[in-house]
Amino acid sequence: xxxxxxxxxxxxxxxxxxxxxxxxxxxxxxxxxxxxxxxxxxxxxxxxxxxxxxxxxxxxxxxxxxxxxxxxxxxxxxxxxxxxxxxxxxxxxxxxxxxxxxxxxxxxxxxxxxxxxxxxxxxxxxxxxxxxxxxxxxxxxxxxxxxxxxxxxxxxxxxxxxxxxxxxxxxxxxxxxxxxxxxxxxxxxxxxxxxxxxxxxxxxxxxxxxxxxxxxxxxxxxxxxxxxxxxxxxxxxxxxxxxxxxxxxxxxxxxxxxxxxxxxxxxxxxxxxxxxxxxxxxxxxxxxxxxxxxxxxxxxxxxxxxxxxxxxxxxxxxxxxxxxxxxxxxxxxxxxxxxxxxxxxxxxxxxxxxxxxxxxxxxxxxxxxxxxxxxxxxxxxxxxxxxxxxxxxxxxxxxxxxxxxxxxxxxxxxxxxxxxxxxxxxxxxxxxxxxxxxxxxxxxxxxxxxxxxxxxxxxxxxxxxxxxxxxxxxxxxxxxxxxxxxxxxxxxxxxxxxxxxxxxxxxxxxxxxxxxxxxxxxxxxxxxxxxxxxxxxxxxxxxxxxxxxxxxxxxxxxxxxxxxxxxxxxxxxxxxxxxxxxxxxxxxxxxxxxxxxxxxxxxxxxxxxxxxxxxxxxxxxxxxxxxxxxxxxxxxxxxxxxxxxxxxxxxxxxxxxxxxxxxxxxxxxxxxxxxxxxxxxxxxxxxxxxxxxxxxxxxxxxxxxxxxxxxxxxxxxxxxxxxxxxxxxxxxxxxxxxxxxxxxxxxxxxxxxxxxxxxxxxxxxxxxxxxxxxxxxxxxxxxxxxxxxxxxxxxxxxxxxxx
RNA sequence: GCGGGUGUGGCGGAAUUGGCAGACGCACUAGACUUAGGAUCUAGCGGGCGACCGUGCAGGUUCAACUCCUGUCACCCGCACCA
Numbered sequence: 001x002x003x004x005x006x007x008x009x010x011x012x013x014x015x016x017x018x019x020x021x022x023x024x025x026x027x028x029x030x031x032x033x034x035x036x037x038x039x040x041x042x043x044x045x046x047x048x049x050x051x052x053x054x055x056x057x058x059x060x061x062x063x064x065x066x067x068x069x070x071x072x073x074x075x076x077x078x079x080x081x082x083x084x085x086x087x088x089x090x091x092x093x094x095x096x097x098x099x100x101x102x103x104x105x106x107x108x109x110x111x112x113x114x115x116x117x118x119x120x121x122x123x124x125x126x127x128x129x130x131x132x133x134x135x136x137x138x139x140x141x142x143x144x145x146x147x148x149x150x151x152x153x154x155x156x157x158x159x160x161x162x163x164x165x166x167x168x169x170x171x172x173x174x175x176x177x178x179x180x181x182x183x184x185x186x187x188x189x190x191x192x193x194x195x196x197x198x199x200x201x202x203x204x205x206x207x208x209x210x211x212x213x214x215x216x217x218x219x220x221x222x223x224x225x226x227x228x229x230x231x232x233x234x235x236x237x238x239x240x241x242x243x244x245x246x247x248x249x250x251x252x253x254x255x256x257x258x259x260x261x262x263x264x265x266x267x268x269x270x271x272x273x274x275x276x277x278x279x280x281x282x283x284x285x286x287x288x289x290x291x292x293x294x295x296x297x298x299x300x301x302x303x304x305x306x307x308x309x310x311x312x313x314x315x316x317x318x319x320x321x322x323x324x325x326x327x328x329x330x331x332x333x334x335x336x337x338x339x340x341x342x343x344x345x346x347x348x349x350x351x352x353x354x355x356x357x358x359x360x361x362x363x364x365x366x367x368x369x370x371x372x373x374x375x376x377x378x379x380x381x382x383x384x385x386x387x388x389x390x391x392x393x394x395x396x397x398x399x400x401x402x403x404x405x406x407x408x409x410x411x412x413x414x415x416x417x418x419x420x421x422x423x424x425x426x427x428x429x430x431x432x433x434x435x436x437x438x439x440x441x442x443x444x445x446x447x448x449x450x451x452x453x454x455x456x457x458x459x460x461x462x463x464x465x466x467x468x469x470x471x472x473x474x475x476x477x478x479x480x481x482x483x484x485x486x487x488x489x490x491x492x493x494x495x496x497x498x499x500x501x502x503x504x505x506x507x508x509x510x511x512x513x514x515x516x517x518x519x520x521x522x523x524x525x526x527x528x529x530x531x532x533x534x535x536x537x538x539x540x541x542x543x544x545x546x547x548x549x550x551x552x553x554x555x556x557x558x559x560x561x562x563x564x565x566x567x568x569x570x571x572x573x574x575x576x577x578x579x580x581x582x583x584x585x586x587x588x589x590x591x592x593x594x595x596x597x598x599x600x601x602x603x604x605x606x607x608x609x610x611x612x613x614x615x616x617x618x619x620x621x622x623x624x625x626x627x628x629x630x631x632x633x634x635x636x637x638x639x640x641x642x643x644x645x646x647x648x649x650x651x652x653x654x655x656x657x658x659x660x661x662x663x664x665x666x667x668x669x670x671x672x673x674x675x676x677x678x679x680x681x682x683x684x685x686x687x688x689x690x691x692x693x694x695x696x697x698x699x700x701x702x703x704x705x706x707x708x709x710x711x712x713x714x715x716x717x718x719x720x721x722x723x724x725x726x727x728x729x730x731x732x733x734x735x736x737x738x739x740x741x742x743x744x745x746x747x748x749x750x751x752x753x754x755x756x757x758x759x760x761x762x763x764x765x766x767x768x769x770x771x772x773x774x775x776x777x778x779x780x781x782x783x784x785x786x787x788x789x790x791x792x793x794x795x796x797x798x799x800x801x802x803x
Numbered sequence: 804g805c806g807g808g809u810g811u812g813g814c815g816g817a818a819u820u821g822g823c824a825g826a827c828g829c830a831c832u833a834g835a836c837u838u839a840g841g842a843u844c845u846a847g848c849g850g851g852c853g854a855c856c857g858u859g860c861a862g863g864u865u866c867a868a869c870u871c872c873u874g875u876c877a878c879c880c881g882c883a884c885c886a
Contacts, residue, residue, distance in 0.1 A: 213807060246885095299884085797867080
């Protein structure tokens with residue numbers, strides 16, 4: 001009679017045990033391992049089964065590492081500054097600090113349902129003054145190193161969130177957070193000079209054990225390209241305009257030049273008769289949002305009335321203004337080679353500008369172009385460079401330009417400096433004081449943190465000022481340098497500020513002297529395994545790398561990459577869409593835990609599909625896992641009071657089981673690890689029922705293997721098997737390859753590549769004997785035919801080719 | 804347009820180096836036990852009566868292809884006037 005496993009009782013029991021006495025880590029002389037989840041924003045809506053996926057995965061991995069003998073750090077914390085708490089505060093009239101504290105409480109309660117081995121005594125929150133003291137400290141350090149600077153410039157502005165945004169936060173012209181169309185606003189900003197780290201951010205990606213996709217996204221975002229800057233004198237005006245090109249080889253094919261509408265030389269070079277039209281165009285361009293500018297594929301533009309002189313051959317080429325040239329990339333001006341660039345070609349066609357081809361495909365004649373020719377070839381129309389291959393000409397022209405001081409080789413990046421200030425309340429105050437006399441002065445390190453003051457209204461002003469600006473008693477202060485009257489900076493930091501370095505703080509949470517002590521840093525960081533969603537590929541993950549490199553440069557840590565290994569779990573979808581409150585397709589773990597237990601849900605989260613891919617959630621699927629749990633429970637109970645001898649067959653299955661589960665786990669195939677558990681459970685049940693029972697040794701191994709996945713039941717099994725220590729105090733079982741070996745092998749036999757049946761052969765059987773058995777098996781199929789060939793792959797397959 | 808990913812039963816998905824396609828599970832069908840079954844157990848479950856045919860589609864390499872090569876289609880994700 002089957003017993004129903006009482007998950008409620010068992011889980012309650014072990015949760016209580018672990019609350020009192022958390023899972024013991026192995027002794028400290030073992031190697032350390034740091035396994036980290038991207039810390040959550042504690043939203044009011046709580047956790048759904050999609051959130052569980054990554055947390056379960058990293059917990060299984062942590063527990064596996066514990067069993068492998070590592071001293072594991074697996075902490076959890078809160079990325080608690082940010083807009084949602086503030087918006088909630090505005091709507092409900094609750095202070096964000098209060099709302100955040102409540103959400104954290106609720107989140108923590110829900111997270112505890114997972115029964116992960118989190119080190120709760122190492123919890124951090126970005127909103128804790130003891131934490132953000134160090135967030136501010138890093139800013140001060142950056143300021144002193146010249147990496148944090150103020151700039152008045154048009155920046156991305158979200159009209160709904162009423163704050164400036166970083167480039168990384170604008171997705172397809174929309175606010176990453178709320179989806180509103182992003183506009184431009186000219187504001188005084190605090191910027192971080194991430195561009196100073198562009199090269200290192202790019203190069204250091206190479207050796208990281210990260211998904212290629214993320215590395216690629218960061219590489220593209222940094223966007224390095226090689227080329228040359230070339231000076232073009234303007235005919236009749238004392239101006240030179242510098243352009244950037246990746247194709248100096250095409251210089252003889254330049255037939256016009258285009259400036260971005262924001263280019264500062266426009267005023268000086270525009271002729272009087274063109275001035276009205278040019279000013280109109282520039283004005284219209286400034287009114288268009290970046291989205292509109294991107295979406296208008298049809299080229300527009302105006303002629304300035306001026307001509308630039310090609311420095312190589314003296315050709316006069318007209319200078320135009322068009323919004324297809326970006327002001328903030330390269331020099332904001334380009335030389336246009338319509339013959340060899342699609343965009344220039346489109347522009348030339350529209351405004352009937354000349355097209356001069358300077359590269360022809362090898363072995364072909366010059367003929368009129370239907371479209372821009374982008375490919376490789378041989379130089380023509382290029383005076384002394386004629387006949388060279390274009391690839392060689394690129395270098396040759398660049399060298400010539402340098403020798404004649406017309407231009408120079410250069411490298412460009414798409415990466416822009418980081419717009420770091422936010423005109424919002426719920427963030428770290430930027431620790432700067434503005435003094436009439438001394439300018440911007442950093443708050444002295446010993447005075448940190450600059451506490452976020454209480455305010456009456458959190459409402460963003462929309463004027464480009466933070467709500468903090470209204471608190472005059474806070475704003476007015478004295479200059480740390482001259483002690484004269486001064487005003488505090490009222491902008492706050494973006495949510496990314498705290499999350500860019502939090503992983504360091506877990507290691508040394510209570511240190512009030514340093515951000516992290518040297519010793520602890522050496523022991524624990526960088527993070528060995530970082531688990532989280534792909535959505536931070538160019539945000540959090542890029543910023544964290546930048547911060548880490550900076551902290552390395554100022555000697556805080558001794559490594560420059562924060563996350564050695566990164567794993568992006570796939571999303572959980574329902575009805576084909578990402579699970580989210582707004583889509584209304586959220587599945588709550590609470591009911592599933594109540595009905596099937598934490599262990600079942602943990603296992604189902606892994607079983608639902610390959611961990612790196614998105615998976616569709618089906619509530620019914622968990623039934624199968626629940627049956628598996630019960631099956632294992634009954635297997636245990638059927639054998640617990642028997643003393644079954646350890647037979648060769650049981651040894652074999654035990655070792656095979658260890659092998660299969662370990663190899664699949666090592667390659668991160670969690671879904672097939674679960675399949676393996678089910679297969680071996682089925683096999684053991686069969687042995688238990690039909691072949692004399694299962695020995696305790698095998699059951700013990702099963703419990704240990706299962707313990708990272710179903711910790712409660714494994715602990716209960718362990719106890720029922722008469723053990724007094726914790727199941728987690730074991731070592732991960734080792735398989736014995738010899739004992740895994742089968743003593744006979746079932747081999748498929750093919751005729752002409754089609755399987756016709758199988759034969760059983762002994763381990764030592766000769767090729768001749770095997771082949772004769774095979775022929776016998778397929779006798780009826782090969783009768784009357786000539787055997788052309790017999791393929792014999794030992795232990796794999798036999799293929800008899802006949803005619 | 805560029806880059807990346809994915810196409811396998813009714814569904815989620817398996818398949819080390821090319822070597823028995825569909826493991827494991829869901830759903831479904833039949834039976835058993837039951838007052839009952841949304842519990843449990845047993846059996847079946849790609850298509851076809853069959854020889855055979857089947858991994859998006861069309862070719863190719865090979866004794867042998869989900870796996871390698873060429874071409875092609877569909878869907879998803881990222882980037883997108885970066886000169």
